[in-house]
Amino acid sequence: MKAVNRILKSINTIPAFPATGNKVSQLLNRIDYSVSEVTNVIRFDPSITANLLKMANSAYFSPQHKISTINDAVIYLGQKNLLLAIQTAGISKYYKKGSSGYFDKATDLWEHSVAVALMSQILSRKITGEENTTLYTAALLHDVGKIIMGEFVRDEMQKITMLVEEQHMSFLEAEELVLGINHADLGGKIAEHWNFPVEIRDAISYHHRPDLLEKEDKIMPWIVYMADEACLMMGIGSGVEGLAQRAVSELLKKFNLRMRDLEMSMVLLSDDLKRAREVISIV
Amino acid sequence: MGDLIVGISDLKISNNDNDVIVTYALGSCIGISVFDPVAKVGGMLHYMLPESSLDEKKARENPAMFADTGIPLLFKSCYQLGADKKRMIVRAAGGASILDDTNFFRIGQKNIMAMRKIFWKNNVMITSEDTGANHNRTVRLQIATGKTYVRTAGGEMKEL
Numbered sequence: 467m468k469a470v471n472r473i474l475k476s477i478n479t480i481p482a483f484p485a486t487g488n489k490v491s492q493l494l495n496r497i498d499y500s501v502s503e504v505t506n507v508i509r510f511d512p513s514i515t516a517n518l519l520k521m522a523n524s525a526y527f528s529p530q531h532k533i534s535t536i537n538d539a540v541i542y543l544g545q546k547n548l549l550l551a552i553q554t555a556g557i558s559k560y561y562k563k564g565s566s567g568y569f570d571k572a573t574d575l576w577e578h579s580v581a582v583a584l585m586s587q588i589l590s591r592k593i594t595g596e597e598n599t600t601l602y603t604a605a606l607l608h609d610v611g612k613i614i615m616g617e618f619v620r621d622e623m624q625k626i627t628m629l630v631e632e633q634h635m636s637f638l639e640a641e642e643l644v645l646g647i648n649h650a651d652l653g654g655k656i657a658e659h660w661n662f663p664v665e666i667r668d669a670i671s672y673h674h675r676p677d678l679l680e681k682e683d684k685i686m687p688w689i690v691y692m693a694d695e696a697c698l699m700m701g702i703g704s705g706v707e708g709l710a711q712r713a714v715s716e717l718l719k720k721f722n723l724r725m726r727d728l729e730m731s732m733v734l735l736s737d738d739l740k741r742a743r744e745v746i747s748i749v
Numbered sequence: 750m751g752d753l754i755v756g757i758s759d760l761k762i763s764n765n766d767n768d769v770i771v772t773y774a775l776g777s778c779i780g781i782s783v784f785d786p787v788a789k790v791g792g793m794l795h796y797m798l799p800e801s802s803l804d805e806k807k808a809r810e811n812p813a814m815f816a817d818t819g820i821p822l823l824f825k826s827c828y829q830l831g832a833d834k835k836r837m838i839v840r841a842a843g844g845a846s847i848l849d850d851t852n853f854f855r856i857g858q859k860n861i862m863a864m865r866k867i868f869w870k871n872n873v874m875i876t877s878e879d880t881g882a883n884h885n886r887t888v889r890l891q892i893a894t895g896k897t898y899v900r901t902a903g904g905e906m907k908e909l
Contacts, residue, residue: 627903636848695847699856700757700797701774701885706903708884709776709857713849729798729856733807733814736758736797 469618470646474655476614483660484556486511487549491599494545505536508552517555517748524744527551549599554580557606558748565612567620569705575613577746578703579606584738585693588731593689593721604669605690607662611653611670618645623706630710637707638674650674677714685721692717692728700732702739755780755795758814760823762792763892764830770890774902775843777857779816779864779880780888782840782909783823784895785832791892792832794823798856799863816863839873840897840909842888844880857881877909 467475489507493499509515515536522539523532527547533539543551561579564572586605587597612619619626622644629640642648654671669686672679673694676687695711698704718724753761755772763770772780772795784791794813801808801815812818824834841864846857861880868875877897879886885902888909900906
């Protein structure tokens with residue numbers, strides 16, 4: 467069987483995405499939700515419950531008192547942070563095994579994903595004036611394709627690196643040429659398998675080439691792209707890919723940003739990452 | 750025998766023969782390794798951005814974040830262990846960029862320029878460097894020998 471077919475077939479082996487995040491988000495969107503309704507949804511998901519308590523007690527949310535029940539966590543975190551925490555806790559388990567073809571350490575892909583998610587919020591505040599939990603989820607999942615692609619990339623590493631070094635291809639282009647699919651497109655298909663909305667799927671599929679998505683008004687793929695590139699430049703989880711990435715030069719003009727803004731976002735991310743150490747360690 | 754790990758926007762110095770100073774995953778950031786072979790003092794800086802004027806408050810809290818505050822601090826810290834500017838051997842690695850030269854993400858190039866300007870102004874020669882291109886690098890400085898090694902992601906370790 468061709469590599470691309472084997473890769474696509476592997477999607478079906480990925481366990482279904484926990485419905486907890488979506489259920490909670492639907493509840494929170496109602497004006498009349500009650501804390502006990504939210505608590506009831508969460509406590510039937512033991513892995514999320516454990517991670518949620520760890521996260522609520524982490525320096526990132528820095529509670530005054532120890533939070534020991536889901537009820538306290540729901541009240542303390544509040545609507546927006548609760549969603550972020552639940553999505554993070556739910557997604558983390560898919561990253562446990564890491565992605566050996568791309569990275570030396572299993573935690574590298576997760577650390578990179580959390581960093582890009584935090585960076586997406588820094589950029590979103592700068593560009594739109596507010597944070598965005600859908601964008602956060604998309605950013606956290608942008609490299610989810612690497613979970614499957616890892617072993618295939620490892621087997622063809624020599625060919626891929628040769629194309630990158632000698633033909634000056636981006637790593638993504640080389641993946642596609644050698645394996646018939648790249649990790650961004652594959653990630654979009656995994657998100658589809660998990661029934662994520664189309665804007666999250668697009669943000670994942672186009673996170674290396676937002677200029678190819680012909681929906682001009684969609685800014686999510688652009689912000690994920692920018693957050694990803696900034697983290698790669700900072701050396702956070704860039705693995706074998708390094709900086710063999712295409713520059714999409716209309717980016718800064720599109721959002722009326724200057725170099726300085728990008729540099730400042732790196733400074734802000736350094737602080738966020740220090741506070742997010744426990745979040746990274748939940749994997 | 751310990752590895753002293755230099756994080757992003759961080760620096761470490763040592764005069765202990767058993768130490769190896771190492772920094773991982775330099776992307777656009779630059780790692781500067783200095784060594785005084787007489788005093789047997791070495792140090793390494795991993796800075797992220799070229800100029801402290803971007804955020805002066807941050808630069809005071811963490812001078813190692815920027816080239817223009819981090820490099821002087823690296824030298825001064827080594828002097829405190831008895832190093833002498835005239836004897837310092839300076840090596841640099843990092844400053845990678847993403848593909849396509851005409852892009853807006855010139856942080857790697859800016860980091861290289863900033864370093865050269867600072868050393869030139871201070872009459873310090875860079876003995877060797879492995880900068881630019883588009884791959885990540887890991888740098889090691891062995892205090893016992895003063896040798897600096899650089900490894901590209903997925904590649905071999907070589908002496909810088």
